[in-house]
Amino acid sequence: MKKLLFALFILITFLVSQMKQPSIDKHSENNNESFIEVHHGELVFSCRSAGLENTGEAVILLHGFPETSHMWVDLLHQLSSRGYRVIAPNQRGYSPGARPGDIKEYSIKNIAEDVFALADAFDFEQFHLVGHDWGSAIGWAVVALQPEKVLSWTAMSVPHMKAFSYAYKYDKDQQERSKYIGFFKLPFIPELYFSWNKYSNLKNIWNKSSPEQKGIYLNVFQQRGALKAALNWYRANIGTTVEAEDQIAFDDVTVPSQLIWGNRDMALGRTGAELTGDYMKGPYRLIELDAGHWLIQESFPEVSSAIIEHIEKHTEIKNK
Template sequence: MFDPADFPKPTMISVNGIELEVFECGQNNVGRPIVLCHGWPEHAFSWRFQMPALAAAGYHVIVPNQRGYGNSSRPKDVTAYDIEQLTGDLVALLDHFAYETAVFVGHDWGANVVWSTAMLHPDRVEKVVALSLPYQQRGEIPWIDFIEGFLGSDHYMVHFNRRPGVADAILDENRHQFLTNLFRKNEPNMAPEPGMMMINLARAKDPVGEPLMSDLELSVFDSAFEASGFTNSINWYRNLDRNWHLLEKVNPVIQHPALMIYGDRDLVPKSPNLSDFVPKVDVVCLDAGHWLQQEMPVETTGVILNWLRQTSEV
């Protein structure tokens, strides 16, 4: 396990009209930036195992708490969390450090932001590494309508959008229980039911699966969401349909070298046609659940470093 006292101290950086809380390793490795983007409901701390290893490999490791998280800015307007703003934050972060391009690594929602950065700002991206969430194809109908039609109205993403504020209050009220139940290693046939999964997890008294982290590690997430609440981060979901419209005229094919890392026990399905939209993608599967970089840190870091080396030699 990891002692939070060993995590780098943050710097507040003004970008794109907001402030981001940014953690760094390998600042002396000028010219080799790699940006790590967390998912929901997480924190830059989720990359604690990868940061020193990437720095030791010669990278300037830049890890923001993205808008709405930690001590970063929390705009009140829901549309402040659309994909143009989220990707704009990352590009502005590169500008702050005077970097033209970087390797972008994302997990869960962070992977979605990284894929979108490659589409919206292709000239600023060197390579893409995505964990858990594959490229999401833009279909013929907006994403929330699609999810509702395919998975039902009780799916948590639909609930977040159709009943604003309800889940937020439940998660805020049951914050510690929710995070304790959520951050578990997914065991075969023991994953939580879909649909109202997030609200069910907030209320469940009997956690399923082995804890993902120590109480001390979990306290970092717990303290962060105690201060921020969940609404700001849930607002990312409330922009899914807006994002669908914003991406309407964007070239959907990503030409950058890309690495997709799946967890075989993850509830997130693998993409059946990933290479159609990401033709230069390499795919690796690990025997893990959703929280790859925390559940299997050594293996996940090794896969990323090996792929970065291989693609640099080509």
């Protein structure tokens, strides 16, 4: 009897451990695109990947609003050709299997925890991190929560969270640029606005994207609940009281970092970009480009070169 009870205990322990651990399930095809599906609790994330068979360091690429992991397709292959193992997830709300209904589920901390779960699923003990727009906000959280996991960090467009918070509160220029946020936080109205007339207002945002990319983006946002989930990032995090367990102390950063910012960005002004350096205690540089918000589409040669240079500078093992 004791042996039977012991065997049952071992079996239950194993099953529970498997339930808690994120795992890679399978490859899936969606609209002729290939994804790896990753389970994290009840959520299933669709991830683009490249070079997973390589032996080099890992790189995670985080998209923002209203884009998907497709924004990274060219950079994915550039990095993998240099020996890196690269993933670009469709983040919480953008993956069909990762759209919880509660607004609180879209806190920055929850989404940052998704990044750690994805890293664990791919056995990335450490990784280089790149983010744009909301992906940058999540990246700043990742760096704040577990800096020891991040080999290098590239933020695009969005400054350090304390720098943005200061500009949002005190800088008139940034306040003007951020007026759209109040609209995005309204219930159901922005969903109607963006989906009106076959999503014409959403398509207008993608004016720097190729027709192919616009179609891929639209395929995601036409899915049930996708637009609401993407807007919930604003509703959960800006001008909202964040619950104690979801609060993050965005302290000074020691991870080697760079901020790539376009001086014609319609949403993010100079004050936050220039203040970011005040919170950097490790290697840091600000790269100012004569570009707008959609940096990867507008200035791909300059952006990709800066990202690759930064990653290679802080690569600890020789990629093969």
